[in-house]
Amino acid sequence: MALTDEAIEKIKEMILDGRLKPGDRLPREADLSTQLGISRSSLREAVRALSMMRILDVRQGDGTYVTSLTPEILLETMGFVIDFHQDSSVLDLFEVRRALEPLAAEKAALQMPPEETADLLALVDAVTPETALEEVVANDLEFHHRIARASGNTVLCSFIDGVANRTQRARIWRGVTQQDSFDQTQREHRGIALAIADRQPSIAAALSLAHVAGIENWIRRSLAEDQENDPAKDQAKEQE
Incomplete structure (x- = not known):
């Protein structure tokens, strides 16, 4: 599995098991990369991909949040x-x-x-x-x-x-x-x-x-x- 794909799966697992809920803000990049055991570059690529899928919402100058995850958003x-x-x-x-x-x-x-x-x-x-x-x-x-x-x-x-x-x-x-x-x-x-x-x-x-x-x-x-x-x-x- 590519490093970016691995990073995506780990973030998805956090959402599926409830560690991250709709509307939650993700930990700081440095902290999250350490927590997941992945490089910061792989984490950035994963966040970029998940934001394109409307699972994450990157807010410039504020942070990255889990979206509402409603069907309308995801579809x-x-x-x-x-x-x-x-x-x-x-x-x-x-x-x-x-x-x-x-x-x-x-x-x-x-x-x-x-x-x-x-x-x-x-x-x-x-x-x-x-x-x-x-x-x-x-x-x-x-x-x-x-x-x-x-x-x-x-x-x-x-x-x-x-x-x-x-x-x-x-x-x-x-x-x-x-x-x-x-x-x-x-x-x-x-x-x-x-x-x-x-x-x-x-x-x-x-x-x-x-x-x-x-x-x-x-x-x-x-x-x-x-x-x-x-x-x-x-x-x-x-x-x-």
Whole structure:
């Protein structure tokens, strides 16, 4: 194991066994390197790596602290990676949504309070075909966020929010190019919301799965058509 990796593991052990808790300040560099039996240079590299993963927070002139370690903080690193692969992995993102969102809908149907289900239905009706596309997309994101939040699982909610926000361009693309996308989305959203309101977890999960899978399949077909109609592809065939 590289010295930096060893230093990272030792700091992580301190957090996992409770010697360092969320919000705690790390000991001075000299003291911590002696305590862990590692060089100060290895310790610096470890701190740098853990700060990039949002496990540690380096405050200039103040010290290094353990972050809150909430899922929202820790999953920002995942979002950063996804941003760099958004164009090539949009279908992968929808595949993840297809796995996670039915679970959130099922859990929401079991525990979303009546007043929140009423607000969810009102949210669906808050947009019309005349609403600006950007507002429609924002409404879509909020709809899925409320269901994820109602699941009661903060990690699940963070994953869904992180993936859903990074499929925003695909949503806009569909809204511009698919003629009936608004009406179809509204019908599907209303069906999911009604199943949650009626305390029907299996139906809510099934409708959520069909909703996300339908968008995924549309994108898959559109990408295939774009590739088939790519002039560069035709030119390459002519040169063969």
